[in-house]
Amino acid sequence: MEFSLKHKICFLCIMVLLPALCTSQGTFTSSRATYYGSPDCYGTPTGACGYGEYGRTVNDGQVSAVARLYRDGTGCGACYQVRCSDPQHCSSDGLNAVVTDHGEGDRTDFIFSRRAYAKLASNPAAAERLFAYGVVEIEYRRIPCRFAGNNVVVKVHENSKFPGYLAIVIQYVAGQYDITAVELWQEDAQQWRVMRRAYGAVWDTTNPTSGAIIVRILLSGSAGLKLVQSNKAIPGDWKAGVSYETDIQLN
Structure with missing residues (x-):
């Protein structure tokens, strides 16, 4: 249940560079x-x-x-x-x-x-x-972004094709964070699966798990890295264009 070595190296680079970025x-x-x-x-x-x-x-x-x-x-x-x-x-x-x-x-x-x-x-x-x-x-x-009363929302992008292709957009990310990585819990394999940044704020994957989908997000900000996970899953019968509210609230 860990990020890949490649991502760990990327995260280390962020940790090294982040203090310099935050001075501005x-x-x-x-x-x-x-x-x-x-x-x-x-x-x-x-x-x-x-x-x-x-x-x-x-x-x-x-x-x-x-x-x-x-x-x-x-x-x-x-x-x-x-x-x-x-x-x-x-x-x-x-x-x-x-x-x-x-x-x-x-x-x-x-x-x-x-x-x-x-x-x-x-x-x-x-x-x-x-x-x-x-x-x-x-x-x-x-x-910092402020979205009063809003939890983080995961929207299934309109280009998604059930069940073989899932693209998501993460909305209402309050605070001063960049989304560094997004993972889905693969229930059948009992492991986290890294999503690809398709473009902009859109993350995607092929052949997602067939059941309910748990999402976790790695954020980078002025205080360093922050890993947040929603226990409020995307349902297994997700639909393109539908938004699903998480139990993640940032500030």
Whole structure:
């Protein structure tokens, strides 16, 4: 019931590198931001993280595509405080956004939904001015995600094909964590099976166990590694597109 040697080596590398990464957390980094259009000003359900509708509406639609912060999908679900630097039009706190997509603009790190971009402004009139600018100078820092009242949710991705192919997306990961690995308990073999990161926040496997499925997740954060397991299993007759709430609650 242990991770493979290959993964242990990867985890060791994370442990070595993590302290250096954490020294920058809490410090603002200068960059630029822009926005993308959507009919209702929310996010897009077709983002590169694979979140679907969750990527459109999570955090009240205050979401963003990112460039280098995407980190081959590891950055999906991360939360950032972002504020712009024009004292005449920008609010002092800015906004807290969730990463749900990958995208690159004109030397920008963030491409916000219109709903998120408007939150940079100090008032509605100022928001119109920021929209007219198109691109604004910003500073950002990573912050813990907060989803009040929500346990971690495992959604069976729409591309899953019962019973031979299972893809999942893990949602409502509160706190300041990256998902490093996901495993399923293989009841017939009495062992944990490592899932593959298919793309973005989507993890998949072929020929999953035929019974109820237990999920455990390895997280990396400012305090190091954290292994969490849900005893509330995905049912053996799981269905594509259905979300299953776990008993995991993070902060």
